[in-house]
Amino acid sequence: MLSEQSAATVRATLPVVGAAIGEITERFYDRLFTARPELLKDLFNRGNQAAGTQRRALAGSIAAFAxxxxxxxxxxxxxxxNRIAHKHASLGVAPGQYETVRHHLFAAIAEVLGDAVTPEVAAAWDDVYWLMANALIAIEARLYAAQGVTAGDGGWREWEVVERVEETADIATFRLRPLDGVPAPDCRAGQYVSVQVQLDDGARQIRQYSLSGGVGPAGRGHGVRQISVKRVRGAAGVHAAPEGEVSNHLHARVRQGDVLRLSPPYGDLVLDAADGDVPLLLASAGIGVTPMVAMLEQLAATGHRAPVTVVHADRSPAAHALRAEHAAYTAKLPGAGTHFFYEQPDAGHPAALTGRVDLAALPAIPAGTRAYLCGPLPFMRAVRSQLIGRGVAAADIHYEVFGPDLWLAQE
Ligand SMILES: Cc1cc2nc3c(=O)[nH]c(=O)nc-3n(C[C@H](O)[C@H](O)[C@H](O)COP(=O)(O)OP(=O)(O)OC[C@H]3O[C@@H](n4cnc5c(N)ncnc54)[C@H](O)[C@@H]3O)c2cc1C
Ligand code: HEM
Known part of the structure; x- marks a missing residue:
């Protein structure tokens, strides 16, 4: 907890720091990467840096915490x-790095706010920083211990691609097995792994991919795990953007027999032990299908009996990756049903399931339903408000964002 004196100073300076936090974090990253260029090359996602999304997530999280x-x-x-700590653990962030971040962050604060940063103000914000940093370090230590790895080492291991499947024109599944034959750590449906690849310029960039299968009992131990990767295409014109670096590398270069470097599984969008008895609703859009298929695999393996409502939105059936598994695992669950919405459906697809997701097309949502969402933010916002409108408690709606969590940072 903040001391009374620090709390008063933070309260008084929040508006000024809040207003400047975008500029502070921009200067912070400039300073950090000038002093430690290897962090941008081999740890931070340089696509997010270029697009500015990570910057907004970090700024938002500090302001939200204060x-x-x-x-x-x-x-x-x-x-x-938890969200930040899981992401950090998947990257192997170590406690000693918090001092490096603090050093450059506070230099950036002094540069942007100038004389407004009296020793008293600096001390109060130092308090905020270390409260947040120490809370993160403690959670990360527990996460590393649970995986039997040490911070700094991160538990990275080599996995062999035993099969590659083209799911759609843009999405490929990679089935993986530990190269050394040592049993893989347990994972939970909904979790992701970090994948690190060496790019042509020598940078070793890291991205997260949700496990899309291999989470049931058969996938454990020496078994096979899988990730499904959507190739991020570039764009021209006013919103010009380059092709995604890692997804295109995986699509263009990685085949059966190749080796990928993976972190242990992390992520807190997981099925709860208590979910065994409650009705569930799993709603996804596009590549957001990956954690949902893993959850359905687990529910089918454990014989989940309460109702499960499965909702998915995609451009067309042909663009819907893992569609067969999505439907097959659901079919194994008593009282479960799929509601696949397509903007461009095949002939004969129900009119009520054509276009954007509209939960009014579904039968009643059972009382006490716990919902898991994954997809683009506008999709999740729309589904969340429809669910709340249909009586689902806000606290029972959980979600995963496939990028820096700007939603959480804004809440
Ligand atoms: C928890 C989690 C789970 C995930 N699970 C999955 C999954 O199961 N499957 C999956 O496919 N993905 C998943 N992702 C997303 C994945 O981690 C990557 O973000 C995705 O593959 C894109 O990475 P990339 O290297 O190809 O693109 P990047 O190179 O990181 O680029 C990302 C975006 O930034 C834009 N960009 C880059 N540079 C610039 C610039 N200079 N100016 C403007 N824009 C720029 C690119 O055009 C692109 O749109 C997940 C992410 C998270 C956080
Ligand atoms: C109190 C200090 C810190 C705060 C508040 C913080 C906050 C955050 C936040 C909010 C995210 C985005 C999480 C998400 O939604 O995905 C993030 C990601 C990240 N953090 Fe931290 N962080 C801190 C310290 C550190 C340290 C010490 C390092 C290591 C040098 C680090 C490296 C990273 C990296 C590499 C990412 C992922 C970036 C990306 O993929 O774009 N962070 N952090």
Missing amino acids: THLVERPDERPDVLL
Whole structure:
């Protein structure tokens, strides 16, 4: 908890820091990457840096944490902290690196706010930083311990691609087995792994991919795990953007017999033990299907009996990756049903399931339903508000964002 004196100073300076935080984090990253270029090359996602999304996530999280500290000092914002800690653990972030980040962050604050940063203001924000950093370090230590790895080593291992399947024109599945034959760590449906690849310029970039299968009992131990990767195409014109670096590398270069470097599984969008008895709703759009198929595999393997509503949105049936598994695992669950919405459906597809997701097309959503969402933010926002409108408690709606979590940072 913040000292009373720090709390008063943080409360008084929040508006000024909040207003400048975009500029502060921009200067912070400039300083960090000038001093430590290898961090941009081999740890941070340089696509996110170029697009500015990570910047907004970091800025938003610090502002959200400081606001939380002064407004609700007795609670910890666990959702925010867990999400960041899982991401950090999947990257192998080590406690010693927090001092490096603090050093460059505070130099950036002093540069942007100038004389407004009195020793008292600096001390109060230092308090905020270390409260957040120490909370993250503690969660990350537990995550590393649970995987039997040490911070800094991160538990990276080599996995052999035993099969590659073209799911759609843009999505490929890679089935993987540990190269050394040592049993793979247990994973939970909904989790992701970080994948590190060496690109042509020598950078070793890291991205996260949700496990899209191999999470049931058969996938454990020496078994096969899988990820499904959507190739991120470039765009021309006003919103010009280059092709995604890692997804295109995986599509263009990685075949059966090749080796990928993977972190242990992390991520907190996982089925709860308590989910065994409750109705569930799994809603995805596009490549957001990956964690949902893994969850359905697990539910089918464990014989889940409560109702499960499966909702998916895609451009067309041909673009719907893992469609057969999506339907087949659902069919194994008693009282479960699929509701696949397509913008360009095949002939004969129900009119009510044509176009964007509209939960009004579904039968009643059972009381006490717990919902898991994954897809682009506008899709998740729309589904979330429809679910709340149909009586699902906000606390029972969980989600995964396939990028820096700008949603959480804004809440
Ligand atoms: C928890 C989690 C789970 C995920 N699971 C999956 C999954 O199961 N399957 C999957 O396919 N993906 C998944 N992702 C997304 C994945 O991690 C990558 O973000 C995705 O593959 C894109 O990476 P990339 O290297 O190809 O693109 P990047 O090179 O990182 O580019 C990302 C975007 O930034 C844009 N960009 C880059 N440079 C610039 C610039 N200079 N100016 C403007 N824009 C720029 C690119 O055009 C692109 O649109 C997941 C992400 C997370 C966080
Ligand atoms: C208190 C200090 C820190 C805060 C508040 C913080 C906050 C964040 C946030 C909000 C994200 C985005 C999470 C998401 O939604 O995906 C993130 C990701 C990340 N953090 Fe931190 N972080 C801190 C310290 C560190 C340190 C010490 C390192 C290591 C040098 C680090 C490296 C990273 C990396 C590499 C990513 C992923 C970036 C990307 O993929 O674009 N962070 N952090």
